[in-house]
Amino acid sequence: MRVAVLEAVIASLESEAPEDVSMADIAQSAGISLRTLYRYFPDRASLLQSAGEHLYRSLGVPVAVAAPEDIARSFLEAARRLAVRPRLTRALIRTGAGQIARSAVRKERVQVIRTALRSATSGLDPDVARRATALITHLCSATSWVSIADESGLSDADAQAAVSWGIDALIGTLREAALRSGRRRLRQVVAKEK
Numbered sequence: 001m002r003v004a005v006l007e008a009v010i011a012s013l014e015s016e017a018p019e020d021v022s023m024a025d026i027a028q029s030a031g032i033s034l035r036t037l038y039r040y041f042p043d044r045a046s047l048l049q050s051a052g053e054h055l056y057r058s059l060g061v062p063v064a065v066a067a068p069e070d071i072a073r074s075f076l077e078a079a080r081r082l083a084v085r086p087r088l089t090r091a092l093i094r095t096g097a098g099q100i101a102r103s104a105v106r107k108e109r110v111q112v113i114r115t116a117l118r119s120a121t122s123g124l125d126p127d128v129a130r131r132a133t134a135l136i137t138h139l140c141s142a143t144s145w146v147s148i149a150d151e152s153g154l155s156d157a158d159a160q161a162a163v164s165w166g167i168d169a170l171i172g173t174l175r176e177a178a179l180r181s182g183r184r185r186l187r188q189v190v191a192k193e194k
Contacts, residue, residue, distance in 0.1 A: 002040055005030040009051035013098055014088040021097045023047065045100055052092070052101030059084070063105065065112050068120040068174075072167040075140045078109075079160040082142055086156060093143045106141070113137045120174045123181050132174055139167050 008029035012021045023044055027037040041047035056063075059081045065074045082089045092098035114133055121129035138144060140163075149159035 001030070001032060001036075003054070005032070005037060005040060005047070006051045006054040009047060009101070010055050010088065013051070013091045013095070013101060014085065021048070048097055048100040049104045052103070052105055055088075055101070056105045061105075063109050063112060065116040068117055068171045071113060071116060071136065071140055071171065072164040075167060076160055076164045079142065079145050079156075079163075083156045083160070089142050090146055093141075093146055102142075109140070110137050113140055117171075117174075120171055120178065123178045124174065125181075128177070132170060136167055136170055139163050139170075 005026060008026050009021060012026065012029065021044070023037055023041075024034055026047065027034040030037070037047075041050060061078045061081045062074050065071050082092075092102045114137065117133050117136060121132060124132075145156065145159040145163045148154060148162060149156045152159070154162065
């Protein structure tokens with residue numbers, strides 16, 4: 001029954017009016033009473049978040065990222081899996097109901113990316129590290145490639161490739177900056193010892 005409810009939510013998000021996802025409509029679509037629906041999901045937000053988690057799991061969208069060099073590859077895999085349902089992907093980022101549905105998965109993904117970037121940003125100016133992490137985290141999202149595709153006329157696949165390239169370029173720049181910073185500190189230590 002739970003899966004039927006979650007699939008009904010996903011179908012509603014993919015429909016014409018995803019902002020109108022109501023508990024009553026979902027109960028009716030799933031063939032259960034509203035009272036039964038509330039036993040499983042105490043409110044609309046928990047229902048939408050559970051549906052988002054179910055969607056990402058069913059599509060096999062990866063969340064884990066081990067190292068900075070894995071971020072672009074993980075982004076591409078996640079984007080390709082979401083792109084099989086373009087209308088639903090756009091609803092997830094453009095509507096309030098969709099944003100609630102993806103919020104739990106997105107929070108987890110953001111934390112994983114931040115953790116993976118620590119090795120590339122350690123030793124950098126804290127403000128630079130914070131800004132770079134924020135930018136890469138934003139790029140590593142459906143919001144970035146969908147916006148680029150819709151605004152530039154690129155296909156979804158081309159927009160995803162562009163974002164992946166940008167992520168890799170930024171991480172390469174961070175690595176170079178960290179090396180320069182480390183060399184500078186080493187020169188300062190050597191100079192003090194003389």
